[in-house]
Amino acid sequence: MSMLLPLLAAGVARADGGQFWMPKAASTYAQQVDDVFYFIYFTDAAFFVVLMAAMIIMAVKYKRRSEDDTTPVIKGNHTLELVWSVFPTFLLVAMFWLGFRGWINMSVPPADSMEIRVIGQKWNWTYQYPAASVNGQELPGFEVAGADEACMQRIGDPTRDIECNAPIVVPAGKPVKLVMNSRDVLHSFFIPDFRAKKDVVPGRYTQLWFEAPEPGEHNVFCTEYCGDRHGYMYSKVKVLPQAEFDAWITEQREKAKASGALTGAALGEQLFASKGCAGCHKLDGSRLVGPPLNAKFGTQENLEGGATVTIDEGYLRESILVPGAKVVAGYPPSMPPYQGQLNDAQVEGLVEYIKSLK
Numbered sequence: 001m002s003m004l005l006p007l008l009a010a011g012v013a014r015a016d017g018g019q020f021w022m023p024k025a026a027s028t029y030a031q032q033v034d035d036v037f038y039f040i041y042f043t044d045a046a047f048f049v050v051l052m053a054a055m056i057i058m059a060v061k062y063k064r065r066s067e068d069d070t071t072p073v074i075k076g077n078h079t080l081e082l083v084w085s086v087f088p089t090f091l092l093v094a095m096f097w098l099g100f101r102g103w104i105n106m107s108v109p110p111a112d113s114m115e116i117r118v119i120g121q122k123w124n125w126t127y128q129y130p131a132a133s134v135n136g137q138e139l140p141g142f143e144v145a146g147a148d149e150a151c152m153q154r155i156g157d158p159t160r161d162i163e164c165n166a167p168i169v170v171p172a173g174k175p176v177k178l179v180m181n182s183r184d185v186l187h188s189f190f191i192p193d194f195r196a197k198k199d200v201v202p203g204r205y206t207q208l209w210f211e212a213p214e215p216g217e218h219n220v221f222c223t224e225y226c227g228d229r230h231g232y233m234y235s236k237v238k239v240l241p242q243a244e245f246d247a248w249i250t251e252q253r254e255k256a257k258a259s260g261a262l263t264g265a266a267l268g269e270q271l272f273a274s275k276g277c278a279g280c281h282k283l284d285g286s287r288l289v290g291p292p293l294n295a296k297f298g299t300q301e302n303l304e305g306g307a308t309v310t311i312d313e314g315y316l317r318e319s320i321l322v323p324g325a326k327v328v329a330g331y332p333p334s335m336p337p338y339q340g341q342l343n344d345a346q347v348e349g350l351v352e353y354i355k356s357l358k
């Protein structure tokens, strides 16, 4: 009977509004993930009960009773074989269908998503918000640096509050797309309540999107073991009502403007001039030594050798660090590699700057 306990537990409510197996479902696609989980879970549970019962009944019923008990010769049963092949096929197709539907939904961010950059680093998260023009005023982007230094210094101190890391703040009822990369090793961004998880990889950009219909707070964990303080890569998603979010983000942008520190696209703009890019690339659509870089993001590029690529964050990064890897058709491979010349924050800034060019 104790075998059945976890099965019964599936219906037990938790304090956070979730159920025994799953925390509260707090994103638009979370229910679809749970549907697949519970469908597979109860299918397995039902088969488990039927199979174990059949095994026990048959073991008792057909036990060899005497020395001269003989085994009957059975030549197969087409009806039975068809039933046990066809019936599970339908179950598997249903599992595939539920899973595939949810997966497609999770993989494709809606076109009107708000974009936030997430940078993983031993051992905190950094969130970068884009610049915007508010009431005709140009306000810069800003960064919510993952960890409070003084707090992190006390790591290992048992009285320390674990919440050193600043939360990622997002609006309720609006799709948010995270464009993520790592500055060092593999990390993974996981929001259990949203059923959202994606690896955060050095040298590559990965995407994750979600929409949280209700305001609230949810845990963020790193789920890729990344060193001895991996467990401290803990943060929160703070979902605010749209109006509160707007007030928050404008305040942060105004602070960034007042402080004048360059991050993201603004840093990229400054580097574009200071690192010699402007000597070979124009931003008005015309050709210089290299191709113009405005209005390029998201378009297709023809490469030397006949291939084409979509210009995305990964391609831009590679074109800056190792230009020889993919050479644009009709241009000489004359761009110097910037690998080792620019740090990650600088490359990220240049990528954001090129993305922003119309």
Ligand SMILES: [Cu+2]
Pocket: 120, 186, 187, 188, 222, 223, 224, 225, 226, 230, 233
């Ligand atoms: Cu990590």
